[in-house]
Amino acid sequence: MCTLLAIESSCDDTSASVLRKGKILSNIISGQIVHQNYGGVVPELASRAHQKNIVPVVQLALEQAGIKKEELDAIAFTRGPGLLGSLLVGVSFSKSFALALNIPLIEVDHLQAHIVAHFIDAPKPNMPFLCLLVSGGHTLIAKVTSETTYEIVGRTIDDAAGEAFDKAAKILDLPYPGGPLIDKYAKEGNIEKFTFPLPDIPDLDFSFSGLKTSFLYFIRDNLKNDRYFIKNNLADICASYQHALVKFLLQKLQKASNETGIKEIGIAGGVAANSYLREQLKNLAKENNLVLHIPKIEYCTDNAAMIAIAAYYKYKKRAFASQEVTPYAKAR
Numbered sequence: 001m002c003t004l005l006a007i008e009s010s011c012d013d014t015s016a017s018v019l020r021k022g023k024i025l026s027n028i029i030s031g032q033i034v035h036q037n038y039g040g041v042v043p044e045l046a047s048r049a050h051q052k053n054i055v056p057v058v059q060l061a062l063e064q065a066g067i068k069k070e071e072l073d074a075i076a077f078t079r080g081p082g083l084l085g086s087l088l089v090g091v092s093f094s095k096s097f098a099l100a101l102n103i104p105l106i107e108v109d110h111l112q113a114h115i116v117a118h119f120i121d122a123p124k125p126n127m128p129f130l131c132l133l134v135s136g137g138h139t140l141i142a143k144v145t146s147e148t149t150y151e152i153v154g155r156t157i158d159d160a161a162g163e164a165f166d167k168a169a170k171i172l173d174l175p176y177p178g179g180p181l182i183d184k185y186a187k188e189g190n191i192e193k194f195t196f197p198l199p200d201i202p203d204l205d206f207s208f209s210g211l212k213t214s215f216l217y218f219i220r221d222n223l224k225n226d227r228y229f230i231k232n233n234l235a236d237i238c239a240s241y242q243h244a245l246v247k248f249l250l251q252k253l254q255k256a257s258n259e260t261g262i263k264e265i266g267i268a269g270g271v272a273a274n275s276y277l278r279e280q281l282k283n284l285a286k287e288n289n290l291v292l293h294i295p296k297i298e299y300c301t302d303n304a305a306m307i308a309i310a311a312y313y314k315y316k317k318r319a320f321a322s323q324e325v326t327p328y329a330k331a332r
């Protein structure tokens, strides 16, 4: 029997999850509203909020799972990439808890975990499959070869897709994180009202900085003529911009499938919660006879259940971490 507690604290969500025999029993996520007024995550405030939240979040995760701490076989945690101060809270907590319970530690890479979220619920993808990982800090296409290995076939050369959403939202004066709000307003808008040039980037790579700049100039120019331009056109602006972003993402995913001949595809990361992306992916899969895997929304945005499932596969291999382990900020 394998019972794990997993901790995720890489950015602005404190999360804990309990897994038993490969099944998620609880997944508690405590977000941090403290960043809303700053237009982005303030690292110093994030670390403090993790420090405050981590014990109650873990307690709740154990309680909801109906598991006593003495029943745990290992403690898993996100080692990186992420904000160093935030990661340190999760790593230090995990080390102390593992030491107190005299059980092993399992370190998990955050990006790997986003991808492995596909193995939480059935039907599980057949390998190899292509996974479009779109989060606030990363955008890449991975050829997933096993539950513990993947190969990157394309990646962003500048911003991440989540940043392209959040930065546009900031230009529109929407609070952070703006991605979900653009998604919400776009539902009432016309995707063809405005056009944004799609980036022309070779191979399977991405770039979002040009799109973001053209969005900034577009808003600035229109505000010169009409100071209520944003207010009067919010839904159409969001729908048209989101359409351009999603079209670009899907063009690359389709290209990756054509070039590799892999017919099974999935999405992961916070932006994978976007309703228009999810809908358009279904169309893409249907038109191209692709097998599509879309994890539940709660397993796309940052959560500890994905850390728990990634740790489960490492536990099976007895791949444990030492008490000397330190977090890393940048992707490896």
Ligand code: KG4
Pocket (backbone or CB within 6 Å): 011, 134, 135, 136, 137, 138, 161, 162, 163, 165, 166, 177, 178, 179, 180, 181, 183, 269, 270, 271, 272, 273, 274, 275, 300, 301, 302
């Ligand atoms: O994976 P995630 O929760 O954290 C990171 O690892 O970065 O991703 C967060 C990103 C943010 O940029 C947020 O705006 C975006 O995911 N996001 C969305 C939606 N929900 C979250 N973007 C577009 N539409 C959504 N519904």
Ligand code: ZN
Pocket (backbone or CB within 6 Å): 110, 114, 135, 136, 269, 270, 301, 302
């Ligand atoms: Zn993430």
